[in-house]
Amino acid sequence: MEWVRGETIGHGTFSTVSLATPSNIKHSGEFPSLMAVKSSNSYGGAAIAYEKTVLDSLGDCPEIVRCYGEDQTVENGEKLHNLLLEYASRGSLASQLNGEGLPESTVRRHTGSVLRGLRHIHSKGFAHCDIKLGNILLFGDGAVKIADFGLARDLTASKDGVEIRGTPLYMAPESVNDNEYGAAADVWALGCAVVEMFSGETAWSVDEGSHFMSEELPKIPEELSEEGKDFLRKCFVRNPEKRWTAEMLLNHPFVAVDCEGKDGQRDEIFMDVKEDVTTSPRCPFGFPDWESVSSESEAQYQPLDSPVVRFESLVSETVPDWSISEDWITVR
Protein backbone atom coordinates (compact mmCIF):
# COMPACT_ATOMS: atom_id res chain seq x y z
CA MET A 1 0.00 0.00 0.00
CA GLU A 2 1.23 3.50 -0.77
CA TRP A 3 0.63 6.02 1.97
CA VAL A 4 1.49 9.56 3.06
CA ARG A 5 2.89 10.40 6.47
CA GLY A 6 1.05 13.04 8.48
CA GLU A 7 1.63 14.80 11.78
CA THR A 8 3.28 13.10 14.73
CA ILE A 9 0.79 11.84 17.30
CA GLY A 10 2.92 9.95 19.79
CA HIS A 11 6.36 8.83 20.82
CA GLY A 12 7.63 5.56 22.23
CA THR A 13 11.07 4.59 23.44
CA PHE A 14 12.28 3.52 20.01
CA SER A 15 9.49 4.74 17.77
CA THR A 16 7.49 7.71 16.57
CA VAL A 17 3.79 7.38 15.76
CA SER A 18 2.31 9.57 13.01
CA LEU A 19 -0.92 9.84 11.09
CA ALA A 20 -0.96 8.13 7.69
CA THR A 21 -3.36 8.25 4.77
CA PRO A 22 -3.47 5.86 1.81
CA SER A 23 -2.24 7.78 -1.24
CA ASN A 24 -3.53 5.45 -3.90
CA ILE A 25 -7.19 5.60 -4.82
CA LYS A 26 -7.13 1.90 -5.68
CA HIS A 27 -6.85 1.16 -1.96
CA SER A 28 -9.82 3.27 -0.97
CA GLY A 29 -12.30 0.99 0.74
CA GLU A 30 -9.59 -1.56 1.51
CA PHE A 31 -7.96 0.61 4.16
CA PRO A 32 -9.36 3.39 6.36
CA SER A 33 -8.82 6.96 5.18
CA LEU A 34 -6.82 7.67 8.34
CA MET A 35 -4.35 5.29 9.98
CA ALA A 36 -1.52 5.50 12.48
CA VAL A 37 1.99 4.52 11.45
CA LYS A 38 4.56 3.48 14.03
CA SER A 39 8.06 4.03 12.68
CA SER A 40 11.51 3.13 13.92
CA ASN A 41 14.97 3.52 12.48
CA SER A 42 17.19 0.48 12.13
CA TYR A 43 17.72 0.40 15.91
CA GLY A 44 14.04 -0.37 16.51
CA GLY A 45 13.37 -2.15 13.22
CA ALA A 46 13.47 -5.62 14.73
CA ALA A 47 10.92 -4.55 17.37
CA ILE A 48 8.55 -3.34 14.63
CA ALA A 49 8.92 -6.63 12.74
CA TYR A 50 8.38 -8.58 15.97
CA GLU A 51 5.25 -6.58 16.83
CA LYS A 52 3.83 -7.37 13.38
CA THR A 53 4.49 -11.08 13.93
CA VAL A 54 2.70 -10.98 17.28
CA LEU A 55 -0.28 -9.06 15.87
CA ASP A 56 -0.53 -11.59 13.01
CA SER A 57 -0.47 -14.47 15.49
CA LEU A 58 -3.20 -12.85 17.58
CA GLY A 59 -5.52 -12.34 14.63
CA ASP A 60 -8.67 -10.24 14.80
CA CYS A 61 -10.03 -9.17 18.17
CA PRO A 62 -12.21 -6.07 18.69
CA GLU A 63 -10.20 -5.13 21.77
CA ILE A 64 -6.80 -5.26 20.07
CA VAL A 65 -5.56 -2.53 17.75
CA ARG A 66 -5.69 -3.72 14.13
CA CYS A 67 -2.62 -3.91 11.94
CA TYR A 68 -2.82 -3.12 8.21
CA GLY A 69 0.71 -4.16 7.29
CA GLU A 70 4.33 -3.15 7.50
CA ASP A 71 6.86 -1.70 5.10
CA GLN A 72 10.14 0.15 4.90
CA THR A 73 10.76 3.67 3.65
CA VAL A 74 13.68 6.03 3.27
CA GLU A 75 12.91 9.46 4.70
CA ASN A 76 15.46 12.26 5.00
CA GLY A 77 18.13 9.73 4.11
CA GLU A 78 17.16 7.39 6.94
CA LYS A 79 15.71 3.91 6.52
CA LEU A 80 12.54 3.50 8.55
CA HIS A 81 10.55 0.41 9.47
CA ASN A 82 6.83 1.15 9.56
CA LEU A 83 3.83 -0.57 11.07
CA LEU A 84 0.43 0.61 9.82
CA LEU A 85 -2.22 0.50 12.53
CA GLU A 86 -5.81 1.36 13.22
CA TYR A 87 -5.90 5.03 14.32
CA ALA A 88 -7.22 5.80 17.81
CA SER A 89 -8.41 9.40 17.48
CA ARG A 90 -8.36 10.07 21.23
CA GLY A 91 -4.87 8.72 21.91
CA SER A 92 -4.00 6.66 24.94
CA LEU A 93 -5.90 6.53 28.23
CA ALA A 94 -2.82 8.08 29.84
CA SER A 95 -3.43 11.25 27.86
CA GLN A 96 -7.05 11.37 29.08
CA LEU A 97 -6.37 11.68 32.78
CA ASN A 98 -4.55 15.00 33.35
CA GLY A 99 -4.17 14.20 37.05
CA GLU A 100 -7.86 13.35 37.53
CA GLY A 101 -9.54 9.98 37.54
CA LEU A 102 -12.42 8.81 35.34
CA PRO A 103 -15.96 8.07 36.58
CA GLU A 104 -16.28 4.53 37.93
CA SER A 105 -18.80 3.56 35.23
CA THR A 106 -16.21 4.45 32.57
CA VAL A 107 -13.47 2.61 34.45
CA ARG A 108 -15.68 -0.49 34.63
CA ARG A 109 -16.39 -0.41 30.91
CA HIS A 110 -12.75 0.14 29.91
CA THR A 111 -11.64 -2.58 32.32
CA GLY A 112 -14.09 -5.05 30.76
CA SER A 113 -12.72 -4.24 27.29
CA VAL A 114 -9.09 -4.66 28.35
CA LEU A 115 -9.99 -7.96 30.03
CA ARG A 116 -11.57 -9.25 26.82
CA GLY A 117 -8.41 -8.24 24.95
CA LEU A 118 -6.23 -9.96 27.56
CA ARG A 119 -8.34 -13.11 27.46
CA HIS A 120 -7.78 -13.25 23.69
CA ILE A 121 -4.03 -12.60 24.00
CA HIS A 122 -3.62 -15.24 26.71
CA SER A 123 -5.74 -17.77 24.83
CA LYS A 124 -3.34 -17.40 21.88
CA GLY A 125 -0.40 -18.25 24.14
CA PHE A 126 1.00 -14.74 24.59
CA ALA A 127 1.46 -12.33 27.48
CA HIS A 128 1.44 -8.60 26.63
CA CYS A 129 4.06 -7.73 29.29
CA ASP A 130 3.51 -3.95 29.12
CA ILE A 131 -0.10 -3.26 30.07
CA LYS A 132 -0.34 0.38 31.18
CA LEU A 133 -2.57 3.34 30.36
CA GLY A 134 -0.13 4.54 27.66
CA ASN A 135 -0.75 1.27 25.79
CA ILE A 136 -4.56 1.34 26.00
CA LEU A 137 -5.93 3.41 23.13
CA LEU A 138 -9.21 5.28 23.08
CA PHE A 139 -11.32 5.54 19.94
CA GLY A 140 -13.83 8.21 18.92
CA ASP A 141 -16.80 5.99 19.82
CA GLY A 142 -15.48 5.40 23.35
CA ALA A 143 -14.09 1.93 22.64
CA VAL A 144 -10.67 1.05 24.04
CA LYS A 145 -8.15 -1.36 22.56
CA ILE A 146 -4.81 -2.78 23.66
CA ALA A 147 -1.78 -1.61 21.65
CA ASP A 148 2.02 -1.91 21.65
CA PHE A 149 2.97 -5.57 21.42
CA GLY A 150 6.70 -4.86 21.18
CA LEU A 151 7.40 -6.60 24.48
CA ALA A 152 4.81 -9.37 24.18
CA ARG A 153 6.07 -12.84 25.11
CA ASP A 154 5.25 -16.06 23.36
CA LEU A 155 4.52 -18.21 26.39
CA THR A 156 5.14 -21.38 24.44
CA ALA A 157 8.73 -20.37 23.64
CA SER A 158 11.75 -21.07 25.81
CA LYS A 159 12.29 -18.75 28.77
CA ASP A 160 16.03 -18.61 28.08
CA GLY A 161 17.25 -15.10 27.57
CA VAL A 162 14.08 -13.42 28.84
CA GLU A 163 15.14 -10.22 30.56
CA ILE A 164 13.40 -7.56 32.58
CA ARG A 165 10.67 -5.97 30.50
CA GLY A 166 7.71 -3.70 31.03
CA THR A 167 7.12 -0.54 33.01
CA PRO A 168 8.44 -0.54 36.59
CA LEU A 169 5.40 0.73 38.48
CA TYR A 170 3.13 -1.80 36.75
CA MET A 171 5.37 -4.80 37.28
CA ALA A 172 4.10 -7.81 39.19
CA PRO A 173 6.10 -9.05 42.19
CA GLU A 174 7.12 -12.24 40.37
CA SER A 175 8.50 -10.16 37.47
CA VAL A 176 10.56 -7.88 39.74
CA ASN A 177 11.76 -10.63 42.05
CA ASP A 178 12.02 -13.71 39.83
CA ASN A 179 11.93 -12.44 36.24
CA GLU A 180 8.63 -14.27 35.64
CA TYR A 181 6.43 -12.87 32.86
CA GLY A 182 3.30 -14.87 32.33
CA ALA A 183 -0.37 -14.05 31.77
CA ALA A 184 -0.73 -13.40 35.50
CA ALA A 185 1.70 -10.46 35.29
CA ASP A 186 -0.70 -8.79 32.80
CA VAL A 187 -3.51 -9.13 35.36
CA TRP A 188 -1.42 -7.43 38.06
CA ALA A 189 -0.60 -4.61 35.59
CA LEU A 190 -4.31 -4.32 34.75
CA GLY A 191 -5.00 -3.82 38.47
CA CYS A 192 -2.44 -0.98 38.52
CA ALA A 193 -4.11 0.51 35.42
CA VAL A 194 -7.55 0.36 37.08
CA VAL A 195 -6.24 2.21 40.18
CA GLU A 196 -4.72 4.87 37.94
CA MET A 197 -7.82 5.21 35.75
CA PHE A 198 -10.00 5.73 38.80
CA SER A 199 -7.73 7.87 40.98
CA GLY A 200 -5.64 9.68 38.37
CA GLU A 201 -2.54 8.52 40.25
CA THR A 202 -0.34 5.49 39.77
CA ALA A 203 -0.93 2.55 42.10
CA TRP A 204 2.57 2.97 43.57
CA SER A 205 4.42 6.22 44.11
CA VAL A 206 8.10 6.29 43.29
CA ASP A 207 8.94 6.73 47.00
CA GLU A 208 7.20 3.45 47.56
CA GLY A 209 9.36 1.73 44.95
CA SER A 210 11.01 -0.49 47.53
CA HIS A 211 7.54 -1.84 48.42
CA PHE A 212 7.70 -3.89 45.21
CA MET A 213 9.99 -6.21 47.09
CA SER A 214 8.05 -6.14 50.35
CA GLU A 215 4.84 -7.93 51.20
CA GLU A 216 2.79 -4.76 50.70
CA LEU A 217 0.18 -4.35 47.99
CA PRO A 218 -0.67 -1.25 45.94
CA LYS A 219 -3.10 1.10 47.68
CA ILE A 220 -6.74 0.49 46.72
CA PRO A 221 -8.66 3.80 46.41
CA GLU A 222 -11.04 4.36 49.34
CA GLU A 223 -13.70 5.97 47.11
CA LEU A 224 -13.98 2.93 44.86
CA SER A 225 -17.11 0.76 45.26
CA GLU A 226 -16.83 -2.47 47.26
CA GLU A 227 -17.05 -4.38 43.96
CA GLY A 228 -14.12 -2.39 42.63
CA LYS A 229 -12.07 -2.99 45.76
CA ASP A 230 -12.77 -6.70 45.58
CA PHE A 231 -11.84 -6.76 41.89
CA LEU A 232 -8.50 -5.15 42.69
CA ARG A 233 -7.84 -7.57 45.54
CA LYS A 234 -8.21 -10.39 42.99
CA CYS A 235 -5.66 -8.68 40.70
CA PHE A 236 -3.19 -7.91 43.51
CA VAL A 237 -2.64 -11.44 44.75
CA ARG A 238 1.12 -11.70 45.14
CA ASN A 239 1.25 -15.40 44.23
CA PRO A 240 0.71 -15.48 40.42
CA GLU A 241 -0.75 -18.97 40.63
CA LYS A 242 -3.48 -17.77 42.97
CA ARG A 243 -4.17 -14.52 41.12
CA TRP A 244 -7.42 -14.48 39.15
CA THR A 245 -7.12 -14.94 35.40
CA ALA A 246 -8.60 -12.57 32.80
CA GLU A 247 -11.24 -15.21 32.09
CA MET A 248 -12.25 -15.38 35.78
CA LEU A 249 -12.24 -11.60 36.19
CA LEU A 250 -14.64 -11.22 33.26
CA ASN A 251 -17.28 -12.78 35.50
CA HIS A 252 -16.55 -10.44 38.41
CA PRO A 253 -19.47 -8.06 39.16
CA PHE A 254 -17.19 -5.04 38.72
CA VAL A 255 -17.19 -5.68 34.97
CA ALA A 256 -19.90 -8.30 34.44
CA VAL A 257 -22.71 -5.94 35.47
CA ASP A 258 -23.53 -2.97 33.27
CA CYS A 259 -23.25 -0.06 35.69
CA GLU A 260 -23.47 2.71 33.13
CA GLY A 261 -24.25 5.93 35.00
CA LYS A 262 -24.60 4.10 38.32
CA ASP A 263 -22.19 6.44 40.04
CA GLY A 264 -24.23 9.42 38.91
CA GLN A 265 -21.38 10.96 36.99
CA ARG A 266 -21.54 11.85 33.35
CA ASP A 267 -19.84 9.28 31.23
CA GLU A 268 -17.39 11.19 29.09
CA ILE A 269 -17.04 8.83 26.17
CA PHE A 270 -17.99 11.38 23.57
CA MET A 271 -15.61 14.12 24.61
CA ASP A 272 -13.82 16.08 21.92
CA VAL A 273 -10.90 14.41 20.22
CA LYS A 274 -7.65 15.27 21.98
CA GLU A 275 -5.22 16.94 19.63
CA ASP A 276 -2.20 17.11 21.90
CA VAL A 277 0.86 15.22 20.84
CA THR A 278 1.23 12.60 23.51
CA THR A 279 4.45 11.21 24.73
CA SER A 280 4.99 7.55 25.38
CA PRO A 281 6.49 6.23 27.51
CA ARG A 282 4.53 8.36 29.95
CA CYS A 283 5.12 8.08 33.65
CA PRO A 284 3.64 10.44 36.21
CA PHE A 285 6.92 10.49 38.09
CA GLY A 286 8.85 11.98 35.25
CA PHE A 287 11.26 9.19 34.50
CA PRO A 288 11.18 7.36 31.21
CA ASP A 289 9.94 3.80 30.92
CA TRP A 290 12.55 1.14 30.70
CA GLU A 291 12.58 -1.44 27.99
CA SER A 292 14.99 -4.24 27.22
CA VAL A 293 15.82 -6.19 24.14
CA SER A 294 15.79 -9.89 24.86
CA SER A 295 19.12 -11.58 24.32
CA GLU A 296 19.02 -14.34 21.78
CA SER A 297 21.36 -16.85 23.30
CA GLU A 298 22.08 -18.19 26.71
CA ALA A 299 25.68 -17.08 26.33
CA GLN A 300 24.54 -13.45 26.36
CA TYR A 301 22.28 -13.95 29.32
CA GLN A 302 23.50 -12.12 32.41
CA PRO A 303 22.67 -13.36 35.89
CA LEU A 304 20.18 -11.16 37.74
CA ASP A 305 21.16 -8.64 40.41
CA SER A 306 19.21 -8.30 43.61
CA PRO A 307 15.63 -7.01 43.22
CA VAL A 308 16.63 -3.60 44.63
CA VAL A 309 19.47 -3.20 42.13
CA ARG A 310 17.18 -4.43 39.35
CA PHE A 311 14.48 -1.95 40.27
CA GLU A 312 16.99 0.92 40.40
CA SER A 313 18.24 -0.02 36.95
CA LEU A 314 14.69 0.18 35.63
CA VAL A 315 14.29 3.85 36.43
CA SER A 316 17.40 5.12 34.67
CA GLU A 317 17.26 8.32 32.63
CA THR A 318 17.26 7.53 28.89
CA VAL A 319 16.41 10.28 26.46
CA PRO A 320 15.28 9.00 23.07
CA ASP A 321 16.33 10.74 19.86
CA TRP A 322 13.31 11.79 17.80
CA SER A 323 14.51 12.85 14.43
CA ILE A 324 11.39 12.44 12.29
CA SER A 325 9.92 15.58 10.77
CA GLU A 326 6.45 16.53 11.89
CA ASP A 327 5.47 17.88 8.48
CA TRP A 328 3.42 15.95 5.95
CA ILE A 329 5.69 14.31 3.43
CA THR A 330 5.17 11.80 0.67
CA VAL A 331 7.16 8.72 1.50
CA ARG A 332 6.63 6.50 -1.52
Ligand SMILES: Nc1ncnc2c1ncn2[C@@H]1O[C@H](COP(=O)(O)OP(=O)(O)OP(=O)(O)O)[C@@H](O)[C@H]1O
Ligand atom coordinates in the same frame (compact mmCIF):
# COMPACT_ATOMS: atom_id res chain seq x y z
N1 LIG B 1 -2.81 3.31 16.69
C1 LIG B 1 -2.60 4.45 17.33
N2 LIG B 1 -3.48 5.48 17.25
C2 LIG B 1 -3.27 6.63 17.93
N3 LIG B 1 -2.19 6.86 18.72
C3 LIG B 1 -1.28 5.87 18.84
C4 LIG B 1 -1.43 4.64 18.16
N4 LIG B 1 -0.39 3.85 18.47
C5 LIG B 1 0.38 4.56 19.32
N5 LIG B 1 -0.14 5.78 19.54
C6 LIG B 1 0.41 6.83 20.40
O1 LIG B 1 1.82 6.72 20.38
C7 LIG B 1 2.30 6.38 21.67
C8 LIG B 1 3.48 5.44 21.53
O2 LIG B 1 3.05 4.25 20.90
P1 LIG B 1 3.58 2.83 21.33
O3 LIG B 1 3.36 2.66 22.81
O4 LIG B 1 2.99 1.79 20.46
O5 LIG B 1 5.12 3.00 21.03
P2 LIG B 1 6.36 2.24 21.68
O6 LIG B 1 7.60 2.70 21.00
O7 LIG B 1 6.12 0.77 21.64
O8 LIG B 1 6.25 2.78 23.16
P3 LIG B 1 6.84 2.23 24.52
O9 LIG B 1 8.15 2.88 24.65
O10 LIG B 1 5.83 2.68 25.53
O11 LIG B 1 6.93 0.75 24.42
C9 LIG B 1 1.11 5.80 22.43
O12 LIG B 1 1.20 5.98 23.82
C10 LIG B 1 -0.04 6.61 21.84
O13 LIG B 1 -0.11 7.87 22.48
